[in-house]
Amino acid sequence: MTSAIDLLDEKIKSLLEKRNFKELSYTQEEAIPPIFYGKNTLCIAPTGTGKTESAMLPVFDKLLTSEGEGFKAIYITPLRSLNRDILSRLEWWCGELGLRVGVRHGDTSQYERRKQALNPPDLLITTPETLQAMFMGKRLRKHLENVKYVIIDEIHELAGNKRGAQLSVALERLVVYSGEFQRIGLSATVGNPKDVATYLCGKRNFELVNIPVAPHLSISVKYAGDDFQKQAKFVEKCIDSEKSSLVFVNTRITAEALGHHLFERGDVDVHHGSLSRDVRIEAEDKFKSGKLKSLICTSSMELGLDIGHVEHVIQFGSPREVARLLQRVGRAGHRLETVSRGTVLATGFDDLLESLVISRRALENECENLSLIVDAADVLSNQISAIAVEYGQISFDKICSIVFKSACFSDDKEFVLKVCRQMEQHRLIRMEEGMITKTGRARTYLYSNLSMIPDEKKVKIFDIVSRRYVGTLDESFVVGWVYTGAVFITKGQLWQVVALEDGMIKVEPAYKMKGELPSWEGEQIPVPFEVAQETGRLRRNRNFSRYKSDRKSINFAENFLEGMDKSNSLIPNDKLITAEHYDEGVVLNVCGGHRANEALGRVISVLLAARFGTSVGIEVGAYRILFRLPKDIRATDVVETLRSIEPPAIMGILMIALKRTAIFKWKLVQIAKKFGAIDTDADYEKISIHRLIDLFDKTIIAEEAYRELFTQHMDTQKAGLLVENIQTGITDVLITPLSAIGREGLSSSRDVIPPLSTDQAVINTVRQRIENENIILLCMNCRKWKSKTTVGRVPDDIVCPLCGARLIAALKPYEEENIKAVLKKEKTNEERNIEIRLLRNANIVLSSGKNAVRALSARGVGPDSASRIIATMSSGDAFYREILKAERNYIKTHRFWQ
Known part of the structure; x- marks a missing residue:
């Protein structure tokens, strides 16, 4: 039987022998042939199975005989840290083959940039944003004319967001210079691979290499208790049982808290995005050399950084999504022939059932679909500005022909014209007789808007007890979550907001935890509707035989449910919604997932506020919505309001309701900045929401704000489905006394570390x-x-x-x-x-x-x-x-x- 290795040049074969490469992995055997024969290819395979070599070995083969000046291949990664990692992996190959390789991103020195401009490498490793910048340089544009291959690594990290939509247009802009080039995408498991391949290729043909990860996974779920000290000991026990392990957590707070608990061991370190680059590199190198037994990490370690062999992956708390669990557990084993072993440590009843569901779905390859961003108006505005600067003057039709080749934009000239007219108001372009001309302001705008990642200020947190600053919050978090009296977590502690003033948030230590407490990093991973519904179904049918766990953990879940039976409590599930009174209002138990519950909770709160003429507060989790209500509004009012909702009216109600909210204002400001309508350094707090509404009402900017909120932050379709199921009798709604499941949301929160402060500690701080x-x-x-x-x-x-x-x-x-x-x-x-x-x-x-x-x-x-x-x-x-x-x-x- 012939191997894909036989297709490659003798030089590459000899180098494989030199690297002690005995045989190609299954991924490489499947992916190398279509790439070698020049086909656009999306390769989906587990982490650590040689995806990079699958793409680059056939590309190296072609580069050996490629002629001409300029960049011949561009390798795009979503993170600078991946650039560094890929460079270290490919430098050896290029050096041995006589090829030149370079890396270019925001931190690249002026000396290195100039060197690349004068003598471009054959292979350039870069980021999406730096590719955008390259179109602005006359000499660099010339170097793009010989590009024959573009490789996009970790493409799933880009396909579902605005950075990815911007990149898809950039690829079509590149075609104008280079002609058609071969597109190669490398991805972790996704539920809809054809859509991701379409994102990569537009309307071009493609080959799909999809290596299922599930047969090579071993995942178990264990209940680690609901006390943090017990959970930390459980983690330590798991670390001690393996030679090397990664401990994944969902937030930086948890990473720091576990790191603090295990610090004295000396063989465990912490790795997350808030740490400096040098600290992260040091931790990676120590792990790779065996000086560390374990790294406690967030999503910073999900992507394919080469850190050496990982025996076992420990997921602390539910991973919230199937894709995230597959990506994380895939870090263990490092070869397809090796089974990747992972253990999920659940931290509560909700957490346990959700973890069981996600693990089952992972083992049966039921990954979530990735939704492409389509017709994002601010991305289009950004790219039209860039194209205008690139050409000086270009026809409207030519812009449409470039943009419409991207899978992220529909063939709608009226939409493009609407965006152009808005841009003209903000002096980004001039339009006349079918021609679009750059303005002096456009280049300045582009320098501060190369990225579609929103610019976010950091808001200081001031502790009134100790009278010192304790950290910062992201602006988006402040807008979406923070109000006087709100409780949130940072630095491993709970804090309650006393006031928002003087550009800071004044807080004091808090003790009461309610619902899904938000986390300061904006790291709230939303639980999908399908996962929440299956978790509800598991509550209802209690058929744990389908789910892989130990007997002790299953006993905990069964005893919890039996305890509710004995107290005559109804158990909310996929077919039963319950409304329960608590001290500050009503908890509505709905197995809808974060985004559907967000939409449903906001609609109910708006209707209650209109009916009773009072403000209504909400906190949303995957399995419940907490309403903070005046004493005269009861559970019957909440249920009546829920039953009165007409599914087609949900979006309309939300559009009216969101118009005056802080989160809509923040989104409006961010999109207006990307349209050049507001300066990038404009102060969010000093911009009047009424002035903003008047300025942008019924414009494409406001439409984009709504589009993003309804696709990224809430799911109106699934909320409508929940309401339809009530109206058709599939789902019942009942009022019950406060149950153990209701209290689960009031008294605990996943990803919350119990505060180090106690009442006595606060008093001691004040005294001192x-x-x-x-x-x-x-x-x-x-x-x-x-x-x-x-x-x-x-x-x-x-x-x-x-x-x-x-x-x-x-x-x-x-x-x-x-x-x-x-x-x-x-x-x-x-x-x-x-x-x-x-x-x-x-x-x-x-x-x-x-x-x-x-x-x-x-x-x-x-x-x-x-x-x-x-x-x-x-x-x-x-x-x-x-x-x-x-x-x-x-x-x-x-x-x-x-």
């Missing part, structure tokens, strides 16, 4: 901070003695050393200016009022001593507040609680003061 506050003591009797000190150094018996009086005022440092007013002989009315206030201050210190000084040093506490604190007769911890209460009240209310 107060003792270290700077204070100015002033004698209001002789008015000659002044002392600057800290509260801790103030004696219990406060006496003026000059006159012996005890009438001592305690001032904050910023009140020092007031001393000048009281020393004047002739005083204005305002200065007299200051003197009266300082005398009141001194009288409080006279009557209450050092406790008065402590109270007066606190933020926003003046004589009146200090008197109220002292009047409570509190002592010890209770005294400091009163101080914290006063500070919190000041932060919440001072902006309303006259």
Whole structure:
């Protein structure tokens, strides 16, 4: 039987022998022939099975006989870190074959860029954004004329987002210079491979090499308990049982918390996107060399970085999606002949059942479909601007002929014209007699909009207890989730928002956890509708025989459900929605997944708000929607509202409802920036939402904001299906007492690490901070003695050393200016009022001593507040609680003061 290796040049065969390559993997045997014969090819195969060599060996073969100047092959990866990894893997091959290879991305030095411009390598490794930039350079455009091969690695990371839509147009722009080139895509498992291949090739023919991952997987699910300390020990036990392992978690918070717990071992490190490049590389190198036994990582390690052999993958908590589990477990084993072993450690009842469902679907190759971004108006605006700059002047029809070859745009000239007219308003192009001309502003716009990734500010988090900054939040998270009273997690702790002001979020430690608490990184992985529905079905039929787990874990799930039976609780499932009262409102248990529940929850909240004339708060998870409601709105009202919804009306209701929301405003701002309608550095907070609505209402910018919200953030179709099932009797809706499943959402949250803070720790922090506050003591009797000190150094018996009086005022440092007013002989009315206030201050210190000084040093506490604190007769911890209460009240209310 002949092997694909026989197709390759003798030089390549000898190099394979030199690398001790005994035989090609099954992936390589299947993928090399179509690529060798010049066919556009999408290769879908598990991680670590030689996809890169599958693409590059036949390309190297062709490059050996390729003539001409300029780039001949372009290798595109979604991440700079992958560029680095691919370069290190391909440099050896190119060096041995006499080919030149280079890498170009945002961090490439000017020296290296100039070298590439003067003497371009045969193979260029780059990112989608850097490819965009290359069209702007006259010399680089010339070097693109000889491109014969374009390889897109990890194509599934691009096909379903706006970066990918932008890249698809860039490939069609490249065709204008190079003519048709061979397209090669490398991907992890996806549910709809033909759609991804169409994304890669447009309307061209293609070959599909699809290597199923499921036969080579071994996945088990184990319940690790709902206590973080137990879970961490479970993780440690799994690490100890293997030579090497990757521990995948869903958020950076969890990664840091587990890393902290295991740090003292010395053979475990943390790897995630927020860490610096140098720290990540060091961790990768240590793991590869065997100095580390395990890496705790987020999605940063999902892609095919070469970190050496991984024996076992541990997934901490449900992976939320089948594709994510396949990608992660695929990191173990590293060859197709080797079974990739993974263990999912579930952290609660919801988490366990969901993990069982996702594992079953993974083992049966039931991966989620990847939805292509189609007709994204801001992407089109960006690319028309780029094309105008590239050519100077170009016909409208020529632009359409380029764009319409991309699978991400439909053949709709009216849509393109609408986008062009909007662009003309913002001076990105000029349109006249069927011609589009660049403007002076267009090039400036492009330099700050090479990427379709939204520019996001970081908003500081300020802890009012310790009076220090504890981190930052992404702007999108602040807009979508943060409000006064909201609880979120960062730095492994729970925080409650006290106020949003001065460009920051003021918080205090929180203790109560409700629902699916949002995570600051915007890393909330949405659970798909199909997974949530099957999880509901498993609750209903309890047929655990289809699902792979140990007896102990299955017993936990069965006992949980039996416990509900014994308490006569109805169990919400795929055919039963239950409404239950809790302290702050109603929890609606719906097995709809995040996006469908988001749409349904928002519609219900809008209708309730309109009916009762009150604001309604919601928190959305995959299996429940929490409504924060006034006491007079009951579960019957929520159920009546749910039953009254007409499925066709859902989108219309949401369009009206979203119009005035912060998330729509944020999306509108982001898209307007990509249209050049708002400067990229414009401050989100200072832009009036009413002005935005007036400016962009009924424009293509607003339409795009809605399109993105309805496709990326919520699923109106699946929400409509949930409502249809109620109306046709497939699904029942009942009002029940608060159940264990309802409480699951109120009392716990996946990806939440229990806060290190306790009430006592908070009080200790306040006490320590107060003792270290700077204070100015002033004698209001002789008015000659002044002392600057800290509260801790103030004696219990406060006496003026000059006159012996005890009438001592305690001032904050910023009140020092007031001393000048009281020393004047002739005083204005305002200065007299200051003197009266300082005398009141001194009288409080006279009557209450050092406790008065402590109270007066606190933020926003003046004589009146200090008197109220002292009047409570509190002592010890209770005294400091009163101080914290006063500070919190000041932060919440001072902006309303006259």
